[in-house]
Amino acid sequence: MKYLLLKHYRGAPTPVNDVPMDQWMPDEVDAHIKYMNDFAARLEETGEFVDGQALAPEGAFVRYDGEGRPPVTDGPFAETKDLIAGWMVIDVESWDRAVELAGELSAAPGKGGEPIHEWLEVRPFLTEAPTVAE
Amino acid sequence: MNESLLRELVPAVIGVLVRRGVDFASAEDAVQDALIRALDTWRDDPPRDPKGWLVRVAWRKFLDTARAETSRRGRELAVEAEPPAGPVPATDDTLRLHFLCAHPTLPPASAVALTLRAVGGLTTRQIAAAYLVPETTMAQRISRAKRRIAGLPLEQPGDLATVLRVLYLVFNEGYGGDVDVAAEAIRLTRQLAALTDEPEVAGVLALMLLHHARRASRTGAGGRLVPLDKQDRSRWDTGLIAEGVTILQTALARDRLGEYQAQAAIAALHADAPSAADTDWVQIVEWYDELLRLTDSPVVRLNRAVAVGEADGPQAGLTALDDVDTGLPRYTAVTAYLHERAGDLDHAADLYAEASRAATSVPERDHLTREAARVRQLLRS
Secondary structure, X not given: OEEEEEEEEEOOOOOOOOOOHHHOXXXXXXXXXXXXXXXXXXXXXXXXXXXXXXXXXXXXXXXXXXXXXXXXXXXXXXXXXXEEEEEEEEEOOOHHHHHHHHHHHHOOEOHHHOXXXXXXXXXXXXXXXXXXXX | OOHHXXXXXXXXXXXXXXXXXXXXXXXXXXXXXXXXXXXXXXXXXXXXXXXXXXXXXXXXXXXXXXXXXXXXXXXXXXXXXXXXXXXXXXXXXXXXXXXXXXXXXXXXXXXXXXXXXXXXXXXXXXXXXXXXXXXXXHHHHHHHHHHHOOOOOOOOXXXXXXXXXXXXXXXXXXXXXXXXXXXXXHHHHHHHHHHOOOHHHHHHHHHHHHHHOOHHHHEOHHHOEOOHHHOOHHHOOHHHHHHHHHHHHHHHOOOOOOHHHHHHHHXXXXXXXXXXXXXXXXXXXXXXHHHHHHHOOHHHHHHHHHHHHHHHOHHHHHHHHHHXXXXXXXXXXXXXXXXHHOOOHHHHHHHHHHHHHOOOOHHHHHXXXXXXXXXXXXHHO
């Protein structure tokens, strides 16, 4: 089963260790990045990693504005908008395993080398229709 | 036979089919099929005449496809007879293929893909892996590109500037898979340099070699980005540097300066410096002035400001930023650096943090975050 682990710039509940990364010590930044890389590498080894991407904080809302007219854009985003920072897609045995892994990812070290306790959103993918449905 | 030797044969084999009257798109498809079969079978059973083998297999593939299509349409097949066996003509179609695959009407990403396939002899799967897109997407991109240039004759003189841009793009971007796309760009540019007598081709080749020489030192542990002044210069490839410098000097001696030669000259001055502190920034600024005269590019203006900051001090660098577009990627990173050099650490830290939020790649973002953290640490101590 595939799950999306969603990381937010903002919009998630406030984590325990909530200090912007540029205010950490340089080696704390390194430790955090290493933790994230190691985590992804470990999931590749266990055969559970599917994809991981990071997103820039910039962007805009876009919508159709009628025949022959260019799409309407609304941006930059308001300060109140829930803002996605990136994701990891995992393919695991169960919901419990997805939660376990999200918990590990959320333990990534932050300021003072202490876990950030960042809130991650875990969402099951809707699947393709199975061959045998009855 | 190794894979890169096999790849080198691809443009010539396409050329043979085209000169037998096959349209470029069908010829290229047929040769790609032959290439994939060669990759499957040559390891155990290499042919004595690799090029002849490829021509034969590609030609049969083309006939099969053409026959299937003709019978679908219920018409006679025009090209039926196998051409007489014999030596394959040695005309080099590589240059013409470069012009066709990097045709100015093609979007850059398509030109890159088509060049890598038809001139570079890479398979669609390898190209897709290098650019991190699904193989079917890459296959579609390539066939759309071929439809777009359908009907253009292979003999048409091409636009060398576009070819160079495409090759430089291949060198600069290409991320995954088992093929070293940067090395592939160098191979193709070497080939092009041997076929043309244009100093700018030599300029691109020199530029690539000089950058490639520093590749090992550019990334540290965990893929972290190491800026030029922090790189371990003992890890630079002196052989590649020497070759790049020689090629550049020969090109410059012809007195037909172009932007790639000027960029290569800047890269050569960096490569020449035994340490970052020994860099000849005054001469580098002069080359940026030349480059600006040749291109009037905003990115050059931004990079020039950095060089001015090194040559004449950070205040002069900040002044040079006055006529640079503030919306450029890396603009904020450059101002952060110059403010740090000027001793304004508070401001520099904020700017590094701001620049990290505007970064366009993960390594760059992480680097700038680290820089912000480093300057804040300096402020505390």
